Amino acid sequence: MSYLEYSNWLQRAVPESACWQLDEEARETPSDNGDLFPRVSAADLLRHIAERKLQEPLPPTPPARAGPPPLTAKEGKLSSEGLDPDRNLDEVVARGKKVELTREKLLCLVPGEWLNDEVINFYFELLQTLRDKKSEKGGPRCWFTSSFFWGKLSGRDCKNYGYKDGMARWTRRAKIDVFALDYVIIPMNIGETHWAMGAIDFREKGFRYFDSMLSRPHSNFVPFLRRYLADEFKDKKKTGAMPDVENWDLLPHDHPVPQQRNGYDCGVFTCYFATYFTAGNALEFDQDDMMDLRLRLAARIQMTEGDWDPPG
Numbered sequence: 585m586s587y588l589e590y591s592n593w594l595q596r597a598v599p600e601s602a603c604w605q606l607d608e609e610a611r612e613t614p615s616d617n618g619d620l621f622p623r624v625s626a627a628d629l630l631r632h633i634a635e636r637k638l639q640e641p642l643p644p645t646p647p648a649r650a651g652p653p654p655l656t657a658k659e660g661k662l663s664s665e666g667l668d669p670d671r672n673l674d675e676v677v678a679r680g681k682k683v684e685l686t687r688e689k690l691l692c693l694v695p696g697e698w699l700n701d702e703v704i705n706f707y708f709e710l711l712q713t714l715r716d717k718k719s720e721k722g723g724p725r726c727w728f729t730s731s732f733f734w735g736k737l738s739g740r741d742c743k744n745y746g747y748k749d750g751m752a753r754w755t756r757r758a759k760i761d762v763f764a765l766d767y768v769i770i771p772m773n774i775g776e777t778h779w780a781m782g783a784i785d786f787r788e789k790g791f792r793y794f795d796s797m798l799s800r801p802h803s804n805f806v807p808f809l810r811r812y813l814a815d816e817f818k819d820k821k822k823t824g825a826m827p828d829v830e831n832w833d834l835l836p837h838d839h840p841v842p843q844q845r846n847g848y849d850c851g852v853f854t855c856y857f858a859t860y861f862t863a864g865n866a867l868e869f870d871q872d873d874m875m876d877l878r879l880r881l882a883a884r885i886q887m888t889e890g891d892w893d894p895p896g
Contacts, residue, residue, distance in 0.1 A: 663879035699851025796853035
């Protein structure tokens with residue numbers, strides 16, 4: 585190999601700055617045969633690269649990923665029993681305030697399955713109970729709507745605003761004054777093919793959207809929630825228009841929202857968006873945690889009660 589060929593190879597093999605430094609060292613070293621550009625041996629090349637690497641500072645060690653805690657023995661046992669397809673599928677495995685959940689419905693938490701409305705709503709009901717207890721000790725005041733709230737408000741295709749079609753009764757039945765809350769948490773079944781979570785944030789006077797697949801909500805997400813607040817205020821407060829609601833907008837996330845890498849884990853992400861956000865914790869979970877988080881959901885649903893902070 586000629587020196588020119590060798591130099592071209594060297595420039596491809598190591599950084600340009602290193603090549604120039606090595607060339608300069610070679611030129612300053614007398615050649616036995618008087619070459620204008622003395623050859624650099626492979627040993628010199630390796631020595632030079634090794635010396636440079638030793639002089640370079642070590643790259644910072646990336647922080648350990650703060651994922652969810654491992655499953656407990658109790659969670660493992662409960663999830664194994666609840667998700668056993670060989671057991672009675674009609675057996676009631678969990679009882680809430682308003683609904684009972686059979687094993688057949690719970691089996692949507694088996695890996696690879698898409699979560700159904702019954703499991704989403706049952707889990708959000710458990711979160712409601714947990715957050716109500718926490719609010720008595722200074723935690724955020726929350727209302728977790730059912731998965732049918734957004735569809736009723738926006739229509740099946742998110743294009744038909746429908747507050748007059750019975751939406752005013754939702755807070756009456758729940759005995760909720762949304763304007764006394766910190767958050768309204770909305771599980772959203774989008775096109776009957778995808779789960780996401782919306783939130784009305786009364787602390788920051790805006791709206792939040794958590795989606796494990798899409799970066800932004802439907803274009804009517806913010807306008808319809810603005811209209812909902814205006815109509816709800818008018819219906820419940822009887823004092824005129826809600827101040828400044830037209831300036832409420834979509835709030836940015838402080839950190840990237842965890843993303844799914846398949847077409848079926850969106851419901852699990854949605855459940856944990858609600859769990860972590862209403863606990864005031866960063867969304868420290870990702871696709872690699874979905875297997876355990878499915879089992880944890882199955883266990884928590886069967887436990888019915890529990891203290892899940894920190895969540896995971």
